[in-house]
Amino acid sequence: MKKPSFGLLNGMSSGMLFALLGTLALCAFGTLKLEAARALPNDFNRLDHDIQESQSLISDYVAAPVLPPLKDSWREVSAGLELFGLELTPDDGSMVNGAVSGYEGPLKHWGGFVTGEPKTVLAVIKKIQQTDPVYLLDYSMVDGEFKLYLAVVGI
Amino acid sequence: MAKFSLGKPMLIGGEEVVVVRDVLGAMQTDKASETYSMVEPKGADGRPAIYVSENDLARLREDYPGMKVYGLWQLMFHNNAVRFGAPVVAFPLSDPPESQGLYLLMEGDIDSAEGISSSGEYVNGYVIGNYDIEVGKASFIKVDLDELRLPPQPAYTRLELSQKLKAENKRRWLVVGSMCALIAVGATATNYGLQTIYKSRMADYTTKRGLIDELDGRVRALAAERLISRPDDSVMLEKLFRLFELYPTAMTPSLSDEIKIGFVGEHVLITPNKAPVDPAKVIQGVTSVLQPDLSYRLTVEASSDDAEALIGSVVQ
Numbered sequence: 337m338k339k340p341s342f343g344l345l346n347g348m349s350s351g352m353l354f355a356l357l358g359t360l361a362l363c364a365f366g367t368l369k370l371e372a373a374r375a376l377p378n379d380f381n382r383l384d385h386d387i388q389e390s391q392s393l394i395s396d397y398v399a400a401p402v403l404p405p406l407k408d409s410w411r412e413v414s415a416g417l418e419l420f421g422l423e424l425t426p427d428d429g430s431m432v433n434g435a436v437s438g439y440e441g442p443l444k445h446w447g448g449f450v451t452g453e454p455k456t457v458l459a460v461i462k463k464i465q466q467t468d469p470v471y472l473l474d475y476s477m478v479d480g481e482f483k484l485y486l487a488v489v490g491i
Numbered sequence: 492m493a494k495f496s497l498g499k500p501m502l503i504g505g506e507e508v509v510v511v512r513d514v515l516g517a518m519q520t521d522k523a524s525e526t527y528s529m530v531e532p533k534g535a536d537g538r539p540a541i542y543v544s545e546n547d548l549a550r551l552r553e554d555y556p557g558m559k560v561y562g563l564w565q566l567m568f569h570n571n572a573v574r575f576g577a578p579v580v581a582f583p584l585s586d587p588p589e590s591q592g593l594y595l596l597m598e599g600d601i602d603s604a605e606g607i608s609s610s611g612e613y614v615n616g617y618v619i620g621n622y623d624i625e626v627g628k629a630s631f632i633k634v635d636l637d638e639l640r641l642p643p644q645p646a647y648t649r650l651e652l653s654q655k656l657k658a659e660n661k662r663r664w665l666v667v668g669s670m671c672a673l674i675a676v677g678a679t680a681t682n683y684g685l686q687t688i689y690k691s692r693m694a695d696y697t698t699k700r701g702l703i704d705e706l707d708g709r710v711r712a713l714a715a716e717r718l719i720s721r722p723d724d725s726v727m728l729e730k731l732f733r734l735f736e737l738y739p740t741a742m743t744p745s746l747s748d749e750i751k752i753g754f755v756g757e758h759v760l761i762t763p764n765k766a767p768v769d770p771a772k773v774i775q776g777v778t779s780v781l782q783p784d785l786s787y788r789l790t791v792e793a794s795s796d797d798a799e800a801l802i803g804s805v806v807q
Contacts, residue, residue: 348663348667349660349663352663352664352667355667355668355671356667356670356671356674359670359671359674359675360674363674363675363677363678364678366678366682367678367681367682367685370682370685370686371685374685374686374689376689376692376693376696377696380692380696383696383699383700383703384699386703387699387702387703387706390703390706390707390709390710391706393710394706394709394710394713396719397710397713397714397717397719398713399719400717400718400719400720401717402716402717403716403717403718436751436753437751437753437755437756441714442711442714442715443714443715443716443718444715454731454735454739455732455735455736455739458728458731458732458735459728459732461728462724462725462728462729462732465721465722465723465724465725465728466723466725469718469721469722470722471722471754472722472724472728472753472754473753473754473755474751474752474753474754474755474756475743475752475753475754476743476752477741477742477743477760478742478743480739480740482735484753485753489718491715491716
């Protein structure tokens with residue numbers, strides 16, 4: 337005969353202990369399982385930063401003027417080259433088929449190339465780039481002839 | 492000293508209780524047929540367990556229903572009233588003390604509770620059946636009834652004990668059950684809280700995601716008609732110009748080299764054979780490699796400003 341005791345947990349049988357621990361483990365397991373399902377998307381903490389970045393990008397864009405129409409720029413570039421005896425030839429297909437790099441961007445663009453004496457081409461293009469939005473792409477220099485591919489952009 | 496009587500209600504410690512005869516140590520043979528219920532297990536000091544006859548208890552329950560019953564020796568030990576040091580310790584129930592009472596017979600170590608060998612009752616200074624015991628030399632216990640304190644646990648019959656144990660067990664299960672319920676409720680509440688936090692965060696996420704999509708749309712629309720910085724390759728053009736000044740017949744390598752020569756890829760040029768001057772020493776940002784035919788293979792490095800302008804324009 338055991339002396340009965342009146343403590344809250346005194347004389348707890350192994351069954352009781354098991355029930356308690358079992359409940360505790362079950363609850364902990366369930367909570368962890370549910371918590372795993374509550375995972376936040378990976379970019380959750382990056383969103384504010386992304387928003388700020390987009391907003392500053394937008395304000396940068398808004399500050400920049402709208403580009404002139406593509407056909408006007410193309411005409412200007414063409415005329416600028418002609419002044420120095422150079423000709424702006426529209427893309428012969430090498431840009432489209434990927435033989436040379438093309439312009440990859442959101443702006444409307446026309447591709448072309450100019451051939452001539454290298455120093456002349458470089459100097460004239462440098463001047464034209466000051467006034468018109470022209471992306472310079474690949475070039476080649478074979479037998480004294482410099483061939484420079486470019487893309488004029490506009491809206 | 493108030494009169495101490497066994498088997499009658501008495502006021503001890505402010506409570507009306509009945510004190511009953513109890514036994515320690517070896518049982519007397521004539522009482523072996525009786526069933527005994529333990530009131531106090533073996534003490535830490537070596538005192539034997541204390542038992543009470545179930546018959547006595549049953550009779551008292553009948554006479555005084557609901558009244559707590561305590562064993563005499565249980566009461567004495569609890570109040571530290573037992574003084575050892577003699578072969579016999581006696582508790583007198585009459586005056587003079589030798590005439591009637593209860594005794595504890597010591598054996599071996601007479602100075603501690605370990606030495607208790609048996610208990611019993613004496614009448615007229617003698618123990619019936621054992622006339623060797625000299626009650627007159629006993630250490631008599633003197634207690635003041637008013638100063639006695641009750642032991643924590645009264646005597647119970649074995650049936651009562653088992654019922655009590657059952658009730659106690661039931662109570663424990665109840666406690667365990669409510670603790671389990673508490674844990675479950677706690678877990679539910681925790682999960683509810685976590686779920687609420689998660690939902691609000693996800694709502695926040697969806698809103699922000701929507702805002703980002705909207706902003707991205709605006710960025711796309713703006714990027715289709717504006718340029719933050721116009722393409723400017725003047726530095727590179729200047730370098731190439733100086734290079735061609737030095738070697739007007741410099742060539743680009745044949746296209747079979749699988750590299751794109753130009754402003755998007757690399758600026759690579761090859762000087763004529765037997766070139767006298769290393770352009771890398773004349774023009775900044777040019778690296779050269781001398782080839783077997785004594786021409787230089789030149790790589791013009793875009794300065795960091797150029798690179799940024801290029802990335803900025805082409806990536807968009």
